[in-house]
Amino acid sequence: MTDLLNSPEDHAFRKELRTFVSENLDAETQRKVSRGAPLDRKDFEQWQSSLHKVGWVAPAWPVEHGGPGWNTRQRMIADEEFFRLHTPPLPGFGLKMIGPILMRFGTKAQQERFLPRILSGEDWWCQGFSEPGAGSDLASLRMKAIRTEGGWILSGSKTWTTYAQYANWIFCLVRTDPEVKKQEGISMMLVDMSSENVTRRPIRLMDGTEEVNEIFVNDVFVPDEMVVGEINKGWTYAKALLEHERIGIGGIGRSKHLLQRVREMAVVAGRENDTEVANALDALEIDIIAVEATTLRFMAAVDAGEKIGAETSLLKVRGTEIQQALTEVMLDIAGPAALPERGGQCVEDTFENVTYQFLNWRKLSIYGGSNEIQRGILASQVLGL
Structure with missing residues (x-):
């Protein structure tokens, strides 16, 4: 897949991340993530503990609150590499939602009490x-x-x-x-x-x-x-929280990881040269690149101190549509092989959890504000309709 982040500095940073993952990620957790399996609390906690030791838990947080000081490109690369290397997503409600809101609107006492414990996972x-x-x-x-x-x-x-x-x-x-x-x-x-x-x-x-x-x-x-x-003033804070959330809700890393997995499934199923499958995956790859470029633009604006608002709803709509479309292609490729046998295991390991992931990801177009609502926001607040 075409990579927008491929300078020599980008490659050096990727190498650092890959080395860290190979030395710190539990193999069974990595296998579960690679197969789209449900995760339990232990999977999340072990990975967060490893990241916390090197100060990498909250890439978007300011250094004064415990962030690693990564720039926009590094944050995008880390997101992409961690998905590609099958690391568990960190619990976002503390790191990506209430943490940034407390930094912006909370009291000093609230920040001192809660922010370190969000980072540590306590x-x-x-x-x-x-x-x-x-x-x-x-x-x-x-x-x-x-x-x-x-x-x-x-x-x-x-x-x-x-x-x-x-x-x-x-x-x-x-x-x-x-x-x-x-x-x-x-x-x-x-x-x-x-x-x-x-x-x-x-x-x-x-x-x-x-x-x-x-x-x-x-x-x-x-x-x-x-x-x-x-x-x-809670409505004001809620809007700020959701606008911040939707910058990352496009799920670029997750989409790239799933696209690669679906291509591998097509090979296993003997459908890598199937015109219908190839056309669908090529179109989705183009969509992922477009969402990635738009996300980079929004993140650069935030880093420059610019205010962004309702336009982030675009990332939510297109990002979740892409991810759901990928699970639909995945299910089409797997066909009956996606159904567990009587013992609960799929015939082919490659298609393990395909049905679970397809069903689970129906939620993507609903959470964070349903896509129907987001289109209304874009129409009224961005297009002025």
């Missing part, structure tokens, strides 16, 4: 945004926060909460003023998952896993020091 965060009846229409959320001495009493529920079974903290959007316009009465709060009357219930997905959950909060006290920024 704290595992989940995201409390979506609710029953308030998913893509996030501003309709109903979890209420009632003022009390020294803090707030929270009640309500959240749903589709990814990896909440591992989390010890959750950042929530809550309703602090029901009398104003719905976007203006929302605040962001940090909730200890070990608090009494916080419960979680797994949701079984069609791929057979339980990686998402329902969260129930019943009269839970949250002290004032766990409020992020100003009361009733």
Whole structure:
């Protein structure tokens, strides 16, 4: 595949990353990632621990908060190489969401308490945004926060909460003023998952896993020091968080890795010269290059201190469409071989977890704001329609 990052410096940095992975990544974890298998907490924790020892956990974080000081090109290369070498993705809710929000809007005490523990993996965060009846229409959320001495009493529920079974903290959007316009009465709060009357219930997905959950909060006290920024400014912080998230949600590294895997599957299945398959994969490769170039442009703008906004929705829409299309080609190539035998194992190892990955990745066009909503944002806020 054509590589936009291929200077001598880029190659030297790639070599450094590859050496590190070969010396530090658990072989069984690497095998699971290479085959698209579900991962457990141990897989994530072992890899994060290795990265933490050399200060590589948070490539996009400023050096003063524990980042490695990598530039835009290095961050893109690291993302690509780590996917290519089958490393587990690090839990993003702390590193890519609440961490950057605390750097920008949090108090010094919040930063000192939480940022080091996000880097070390001592704290595992989940995201409390979506609710029953308030998913893509996030501003309709109903979890209420009632003022009390020294803090707030929270009640309500959240749903589709990814990896909440591992989390010890959750950042929530809550309703602090029901009398104003719905976007203006929302605040962001940090909730200890070990608090009494916080419960979680797994949701079984069609791929057979339980990686998402329902969260129930019943009269839970949250002290004032766990409020992020100003009361009733949560919608502003949520938009900043989602815009930051969508820069990386295009999944360039993941798409490149999967494209290579699908090409290998085509060879195993004897379909490498199949015109339909070849045309589909060539078109997707071109799309990946286009999304990569656009992502680099956005990241360079951020590094230059420019404000970016709704245009990042483009990365979310096209990136997830590409990844879903790749799983569809993958399933087409595998055909009946993607179905497990009675003992639960595929006939051909190459096609292991193809069905799981196809089913699991149906979520990509829904999470982070559904693609239908993102198209509406692009139409109204970028194109002015």
